[in-house]
Amino acid sequence: MFSDLISAAVLVASPDTLLSIVVASFFGFVVGALPGLTATMAVALLIPITFLLSPIAAIASIVSAAAMSIFAGDIPGALLRIPGTPASAAYMTDANALVEKGEAGFVIGASAVFGTIGGIIGTVILIAASPLLANFALTFSSFEFFWLGCLGLSCAVLVAGDDLLKGMASLMIGLLIACVGMDYTTGFPRFTFGSWALLEGISFIPALIGMFALPEILRLLSQEATVRKLPEGAPGSALSKIGRAGRRYWWPSLRGSVMGTAIGSLPGAGADIAAWISVAVTRRATREPEKWGKGHIEPIVAGGSANNAALAGAWIPALVFAIPGDTITAIAIGVLYLKGVNPGPMVFLENGQMVYAVFLVFFLANLMLIPFGWLGIRMAGLVLRVPTTVIAPTLLILACLGAFAINNDMSGLLVMIGLGVLAAIMNASGLPLAPTVLGIVMGKIVEQNLMQSLISTQGDLLAFFDRPGSAVLGVLTLALWGSVMVRAVYGLLRKSHSARRAQS
Amino acid sequence: MQIHDTAIGALLALLGVAVIWHVGSFPQVAGQSYGPDLFPRLTGIGLVIFGGGLVLRGVRTAEGAPKLLTMPDAVTLRRGTLAALYILASVFAIVLFGETVGIQILVFVILLVGLLAAFRRPVMSLALAVGLTVAFDLIFRMLLRVPVPSGLLTGVL
Numbered sequence: 001m002f003s004d005l006i007s008a009a010v011l012v013a014s015p016d017t018l019l020s021i022v023v024a025s026f027f028g029f030v031v032g033a034l035p036g037l038t039a040t041m042a043v044a045l046l047i048p049i050t051f052l053l054s055p056i057a058a059i060a061s062i063v064s065a066a067a068m069s070i071f072a073g074d075i076p077g078a079l080l081r082i083p084g085t086p087a088s089a090a091y092m093t094d095a096n097a098l099v100e101k102g103e104a105g106f107v108i109g110a111s112a113v114f115g116t117i118g119g120i121i122g123t124v125i126l127i128a129a130s131p132l133l134a135n136f137a138l139t140f141s142s143f144e145f146f147w148l149g150c151l152g153l154s155c156a157v158l159v160a161g162d163d164l165l166k167g168m169a170s171l172m173i174g175l176l177i178a179c180v181g182m183d184y185t186t187g188f189p190r191f192t193f194g195s196w197a198l199l200e201g202i203s204f205i206p207a208l209i210g211m212f213a214l215p216e217i218l219r220l221l222s223q224e225a226t227v228r229k230l231p232e233g234a235p236g237s238a239l240s241k242i243g244r245a246g247r248r249y250w251w252p253s254l255r256g257s258v259m260g261t262a263i264g265s266l267p268g269a270g271a272d273i274a275a276w277i278s279v280a281v282t283r284r285a286t287r288e289p290e291k292w293g294k295g296h297i298e299p300i301v302a303g304g305s306a307n308n309a310a311l312a313g314a315w316i317p318a319l320v321f322a323i324p325g326d327t328i329t330a331i332a333i334g335v336l337y338l339k340g341v342n343p344g345p346m347v348f349l350e351n352g353q354m355v356y357a358v359f360l361v362f363f364l365a366n367l368m369l370i371p372f373g374w375l376g377i378r379m380a381g382l383v384l385r386v387p388t389t390v391i392a393p394t395l396l397i398l399a400c401l402g403a404f405a406i407n408n409d410m411s412g413l414l415v416m417i418g419l420g421v422l423a424a425i426m427n428a429s430g431l432p433l434a435p436t437v438l439g440i441v442m443g444k445i446v447e448q449n450l451m452q453s454l455i456s457t458q459g460d461l462l463a464f465f466d467r468p469g470s471a472v473l474g475v476l477t478l479a480l481w482g483s484v485m486v487r488a489v490y491g492l493l494r495k496s497h498s499a500r501r502a503q504s
Numbered sequence: 505m506q507i508h509d510t511a512i513g514a515l516l517a518l519l520g521v522a523v524i525w526h527v528g529s530f531p532q533v534a535g536q537s538y539g540p541d542l543f544p545r546l547t548g549i550g551l552v553i554f555g556g557g558l559v560l561r562g563v564r565t566a567e568g569a570p571k572l573l574t575m576p577d578a579v580t581l582r583r584g585t586l587a588a589l590y591i592l593a594s595v596f597a598i599v600l601f602g603e604t605v606g607i608q609i610l611v612f613v614i615l616l617v618g619l620l621a622a623f624r625r626p627v628m629s630l631a632l633a634v635g636l637t638v639a640f641d642l643i644f645r646m647l648l649r650v651p652v653p654s655g656l657l658t659g660v661l
Binding site for chain 2: 425
């Protein structure tokens with residue numbers, strides 16, 4: 001273990017890794033600070049650029065860009081009342097009210113400091129939990145992984161929104177996309193329509209660039225260019241105030257970090273849900289309810305800690321079970337596979353240094369929030385004054401070149417535009433994107449484990465409950481599905497009953 | 505633009521039916537009860553169930569004939585259509601003419617058109633388009649060594 005840690009430190013300390021952390025942080029800062037552009041989009045656009053880097057440098061870029069864009073999303077939320085990323089929306093009202101009181105430096109500084117604290121606590125939990133879970137997961141066979149995949153996908157649907165029907169429909173779209181390409185058992189080409197480019201399946205990174213970047217570019221281009229007015233007033237020194245907030249609200253910060261990590265580790269629930277729940281819980285427990293909504297730092301402490309902690313939490317299932325905790329780790333898993341590193345319990349035995357390097361990168365990336373927070377206080381105005389209409393064509397070119405660079409051919413661009421159109425239609429219909437993305441990533445894994453299990457048992461379905469681990473996971477999955485169905489039927493019955501009563 | 509639950513549900517259910525029909529032609533493996541059609545078939549069934557569910561719910565909540573497609577006002581619609589056309593045209597221009605004309609020229613044209621349309625300041629747009637094209641070329645072709653086709657500029661660069 002110790003030698004793994006040393007070699008991991010050597011990997012992380014190499015110039016290309018350090019440089020990519022700085023460059024990716026800067027990129028994440030700019031994308032996060034631009035209103036409406038999400039952390040997932042920052043990561044998706046960054047992948048092709050990290051493509052030729054070493055595996056560690058590539059992962060370092062993903063982690064840094066994600067952590068930085070989640071923090072930077074707070075800046076337009078505070079200054080303009082437009083959240084930079086959805087994860088900042090939970091505490092935007094208070095952040096903006098504080099800025100109007102002339103406390104811009106305090107708000108941005110605090111969101112950097114508490115983001116760092118959340119990220120570091122999340123990383124510590126990641127370090128403690130994942131080897132333990134991996135040890136446990138080593139005993140898993142295809143049966144357990146099949147049930148785990150089903151649990152992960154169900155969880156992704158349940159947390160993606162309150163509309164179960166739309167979540168499930170969205171998941172089915174993702175699973176269908178995952179079926180494209182050569183079949184796992186027989187090599188039979190499915191849904192390829194004679195195209196050789198589709199034999200290997202839908203290329204994952206261009207698909208994600210299409211789904212996350214193109215609808216945003218379309219939205220930016222369709223908007224009227226407006227000149228944003230930034231609030232007046234010098235930020236001033238905020239260090240002492242941040243220190244005081246830290247002493248006073250250490251418990252909301254700690255609770256937010258732990259909750260954020262736990263929520264982040266659920267498949268489908270990412271930084272935004274973590275921030276909303278942490279803020280809601282803090283609001284219920286606060287001793288100063290009268291201050292909320294009028295420029296209070298407590299929600300920023302709670303939400304800012306939670307959303308950065310969630311990023312680390314999402315890596316727990318990703319590293320241990322190869323089940324992404326959010327859309328960002330979904331991309332990261334794709335990149336790990338491309339780099340020849342297969343996430344899952346074996347990675348802890350075969351590639352220990354890689355795992356430790358990911359942990360170290362997390363610490364570094366989160367510590368980078370502090371200097372960038374300082375930079376943010378000074379540079380925020382500059383980034384926010386760039387008209388979105390200039391950004392959009394630039395992002396379009398970045399998306400196109402990125403989709404090309406994955407396989408060095410034009411098929412990536414076609415995948416990108418196809419999935420971009422799909423995402424635009426889904427957005428217009430109110431279908432959530434996250435279940436589709438997790439379906440694309442996990443569809444192949446779930447199908448492979450299902451087919452492997454079916455072949456080994458000659459199609460005997462009861463064998464899925466033979467082993468103790470798979471029996472527990474199977475019953476858990478079926479119980480979850482059962483409870484959801486009962487609730488849905490109950491809701492329908494109640495609705496028709498009240499409709500009948502209203503008629504009579 | 506807003507697509508009604510009924511419309512998207514019907515589309516998804518139709519897609520599900522098409523998938524179930526199509527996987528019927530997949531070959532079966534001798535001696536095995538399940539073949540390559542199993543997983544897509546399950547997905548197709550899922551699409552029919554949940555698409556159908558959306559249709560039922562949409563019809564129920566709409567009270568009368570549902571409005572399948574809600575269009576935004578004329579100005580927003582025009583801007584949105586132009587933006588979508590710009591994106592589609594840019595991507596297809598690169599796919600179709602990337603090899604012959606070269607990525608650099610296309611990137612410059614796409615940037616210039618996009619900037620001119622939004623910015624309406626010709627000199628500034630031209631300068632930005634040139635600068636960004638050079639920057640993208642430096643990053644992707646020189647630094648990352650992505651073999652972007654240079655087309656007409658092959659000998660020049």
